[in-house]
Amino acid sequence: MIYLRILVLALGASVLIAAAATAETSITMAISGPGAVNDSTIKVGQPVSVDIYWANEDEDRRGFTTGFKITSETIKTIVHVADSGNGINDAGDIKAYGGWEGTKAWDFTGIRAVPVDWNGNLPDTLGFGGLRAKIEYGPHPKKKVLSWTMVVPQAGMIQIDSTFFRPGGVWAVVGPEGVEVPPVWGGPYEFKVVE
Numbered sequence: 001m002i003y004l005r006i007l008v009l010a011l012g013a014s015v016l017i018a019a020a021a022t023a024e025t026s027i028t029m030a031i032s033g034p035g036a037v038n039d040s041t042i043k044v045g046q047p048v049s050v051d052i053y054w055a056n057e058d059e060d061r062r063g064f065t066t067g068f069k070i071t072s073e074t075i076k077t078i079v080h081v082a083d084s085g086n087g088i089n090d091a092g093d094i095k096a097y098g099g100w101e102g103t104k105a106w107d108f109t110g111i112r113a114v115p116v117d118w119n120g121n122l123p124d125t126l127g128f129g130g131l132r133a134k135i136e137y138g139p140h141p142k143k144k145v146l147s148w149t150m151v152v153p154q155a156g157m158i159q160i161d162s163t164f165f166r167p168g169g170v171w172a173v174v175g176p177e178g179v180e181v182p183p184v185w186g187g188p189y190e191f192k193v194v195e
Contacts, residue, residue, distance in 0.1 A: 025173045027066065028053045028142070028186035029160060035151065042152055042193045047081050049149050050160065055142040062137075062174040063106075066183065067114075067127040067165035074156030075193065077120050081149040089113045093150070094126070098143045105137055106130030111146070116165045122158075127165030152193045161188035 030039060035048030042048050052068075070078065083092035088101070094113045099105045114127035128146060152158060162171050162185045172180040 024057055024181075024184050025061065025064075026055045026057075026142075026184040026186065027162075028055075029189050031191065033149070037194065040189075040191055042158070042191050044152060044155055044193055044195050047149050047151050049147045051144050052146040053142050054140075054145045056137070056139050058139060058173075058175055060136050060138060060176040061132070062176065062178065063108075063129070063131040064173045064183070065127065065129040065165075065169045066171055067116075067125060067163045067169045068160055069123050069125045069163035070150075070158060070160050071123045072156055072158045075152060075154055075158055076122060077153065078122065078124070078158075079120055079151040079153065080118065081151060083149070089115060094146070094148045096146055098145050100130075100145045105135075105145075106132055107135045108133045114165055114169065125163060125165050127169040129169065155193050155195050158191045158193060159188050160191070 030051045030053065031042065031048050032051055033047055033049040035043045035046030037043050080091060080093040083095075084090070086092045087095045088111055094115075095101075096111050100111055103110045105111075108131035110130070112129045114129065116125040116127060118124050118126055126148065164170055170180075171182045171185070173183050174180050
């Protein structure tokens with residue numbers, strides 16, 4: 001009988017450990033705005049918003065870094081649509097939503113956008129990072145948290161994927177114990193650009 005109790009306790013503990021190990025943060029991407037024909041097609045010359053969505057299954061996140069790279073074999077340049085004073089970077093083309101604006105979610109210094117080679121000459125690389133000091137970044141279902149607006153001036157194909165960004169931007173979220181794990185990424189995303 002005692003062995004049965006030990007076995008039941010051990011199985012219960014392993015289920016709890018497995019559940020904790022599978023708790024994750026997932027990141028996906030979608031497009032919206034006048035330039036979004038559908039989920040995978042962009043209209044030439046029209047502004048399109050590249051929207052980043054997070055879902056957090058963990059109880060708490062202490063920080064994160066994620067980077068994105070826009071590449072194309074056929075398209076050489078894109079235009080980042082400036083909206084000065086209305087974004088998280090000087091040009092205003094990068095925006096935060098859902099409590100990520102200011103220091104609501106990441107209270108140490110707010111979200112930091114790191115525009116590495118963010119000049120419209122492809123490839124373009126953009127990193128994000130945030131830390132929390134006092135507040136908790138708790139679990140939530142999928143929600144839009146970041147975006148950038150661009151115009152693609154010619155037809156072709158564009159790919160957006162996760163990437164490392166300088167100086168130390170690996171893809172990672174930091175859990176409650178200070179352990180870094182990579183978030184689950186839904187990409188790479190490919191978009192056909194049409195006239």
